[in-house]
Amino acid sequence: MWWGMLLVAAVLTVLCDRASAERVKVRIFSNVAVSQINISFDLGSYTLLGDDGVVIDTMLATGRSVAVQASGNKMLLSVDGHNLDAYSTLQFIASDSAAILCLNPRNASQRTYEGNLSFRSRSGRLEMVSDVDFETYLAGVVQSEIYGGESDIYRVQAIISRTWAMRNMKKHAADGYNFCDHVHCQAYHNRCIRPEIMLGTVASSGETIVDHDGNLIETPFHANSGGQTANSEDVWRAAVPYLRSVVDTFSNGMKQSEWTKTMKADKWLGYFSKTHHIDINDKALRDSLLSFQQERRRATLLGVKLAKVRSDLGLRSAYFSVEYNEARGEVTLHGRGYGHGVGLSQEGTIRMVRLGIAYDSIIRHYYHGAMIHNANTIQDIVKMEAMTQQISTIIEEDKVAATQTKSKKEDWLGRLFRLRDREDREEVYDEKKQDLESDWRYAW
Ligand SMILES: [Zn+2]
Numbered sequence: 001m002w003w004g005m006l007l008v009a010a011v012l013t014v015l016c017d018r019a020s021a022e023r024v025k026v027r028i029f030s031n032v033a034v035s036q037i038n039i040s041f042d043l044g045s046y047t048l049l050g051d052d053g054v055v056i057d058t059m060l061a062t063g064r065s066v067a068v069q070a071s072g073n074k075m076l077l078s079v080d081g082h083n084l085d086a087y088s089t090l091q092f093i094a095s096d097s098a099a100i101l102c103l104n105p106r107n108a109s110q111r112t113y114e115g116n117l118s119f120r121s122r123s124g125r126l127e128m129v130s131d132v133d134f135e136t137y138l139a140g141v142v143q144s145e146i147y148g149g150e151s152d153i154y155r156v157q158a159i160i161s162r163t164w165a166m167r168n169m170k171k172h173a174a175d176g177y178n179f180c181d182h183v184h185c186q187a188y189h190n191r192c193i194r195p196e197i198m199l200g201t202v203a204s205s206g207e208t209i210v211d212h213d214g215n216l217i218e219t220p221f222h223a224n225s226g227g228q229t230a231n232s233e234d235v236w237r238a239a240v241p242y243l244r245s246v247v248d249t250f251s252n253g254m255k256q257s258e259w260t261k262t263m264k265a266d267k268w269l270g271y272f273s274k275t276h277h278i279d280i281n282d283k284a285l286r287d288s289l290l291s292f293q294q295e296r297r298r299a300t301l302l303g304v305k306l307a308k309v310r311s312d313l314g315l316r317s318a319y320f321s322v323e324y325n326e327a328r329g330e331v332t333l334h335g336r337g338y339g340h341g342v343g344l345s346q347e348g349t350i351r352m353v354r355l356g357i358a359y360d361s362i363i364r365h366y367y368h369g370a371m372i373h374n375a376n377t378i379q380d381i382v383k384m385e386a387m388t389q390q391i392s393t394i395i396e397e398d399k400v401a402a403t404q405t406k407s408k409k410e411d412w413l414g415r416l417f418r419l420r421d422r423e424d425r426e427e428v429y430d431e432k433k434q435d436l437e438s439d440w441r442y443a444w
Pocket of ligand 1: 133171172179180182184185263
């Protein structure tokens with residue numbers, strides 16, 4: 001009975017979170033001070049609204065351009081080269097989910113995004129917030145956070161990123177949006193432009209990682225564990241039951257598996273002397289520092305947390321052994337892995353997928369005792385399967401015509417969104433189905 005109640009409560013919690021997660025607001029260019037930007041329109045059309053929702057333009061599409069320049073807390077607006085008023089707020093509203101904006105800031109690289117976009121100016125700096133479909137945002141995050149090729153690699157990352165996002169939905173509530181686009185939250189540096197990434201994200205829809213009580217877990221990840229992951233308390237403070245050190249040979253032999261760093265022995269010893277007050281004239285202590293070995297991951301060296309040594313000295317990982325070259329007065333640190341080592345190893349994941357290991361086994365390998373929760377309804381699953389089928393077809397067709405250049409309207413994402421929009425419209429406006437079919441042929 002109790003268990004039943006708990007389970008119902010857990011499922012409801014997940015479903016409520018899910019309902020609120022259909023769209024998210026993400027601050028973009030959050031770590032770049034942008035004061036001037038040009039906006040063009042790659043696909044679909046946009047309506048531009050000014051202060052109090054006053055309509056400025058309703059037909060912003062390919063071939064047209066908008067420039068926004070911050071001026072104190074106002075913005076100077078120019079459309080197609082004509083200067084208009086100064087505004088306090090500007091909003092670009094997309095005509096449908098296939099619409100794509102192209103943003104060209106004066107001092108940063110070009111990016112493209114789907115969804116609506118709002119502008120404010122704070123002391124001469126533009127604050128841009130993208131209002132986007134949650135799953136579309138996730139696909140962009142996955143593209144920014146992991147490399148690979150197989151869609152299951154992206155599926156694992158999507159489940160981790162979705163779990164994190166649903167757990168941290170209020171992270172920037174005080175700022176008026178959900179997330180920033182930097183590693184403080186999750187990297188979101190462009191719209192997803194690769195179909196395999198969208199395939200992995202869509203295939204994972206509804207899936208999150210929960211503990212035995214049904215609560216969403218913390219999902220830390222890192223580039224490479226070096227062959228063994230770390231316990232959470234060895235890096236941070238709390239011992240978390242599902243963030244246990246596990247042997248992870250899958251991370252060996254990958255891009256970030258090993259590193260070395262050579263420095264003067266005086267610098268190495270001096271660090272422990274100055275920062276941690278270790279008596280380096282004591283021969284036993286000195287020898288410990290100069291001959292430190294980690295066959296298996298250790299948490300400390302002479303009582304000093306290795307995670308602290310890593311951050312103080314800017315090392316790639318805390319999993320290293322020390323080799324002393326007396327003749328040269330140098331130490332060489334032979335390190336393994338890249339990152340804090342807690343939770344999931346991305347390169348271990350890539351290797352496991354390539355070895356044919358299932359995505360849920362990979363997640364259970366790195367998050368000890370955790371489970372995948374699937375919040376999908378039957379209807380969701382049917383929709384999701386239809387969509388993965390469509391994306392798989394697009395990927396196959398792209399392979400056949402690999403050298404063929406495509407217009408933006410033939411871009412896979414445009415195709416996919418148009419397919420999806422058509423289905424949505426058909427559901428809502430069944431009587432007009434015939435008209436829509438002819439519109440459809442016209443559009444294609
Ligand atoms: Zn943030």
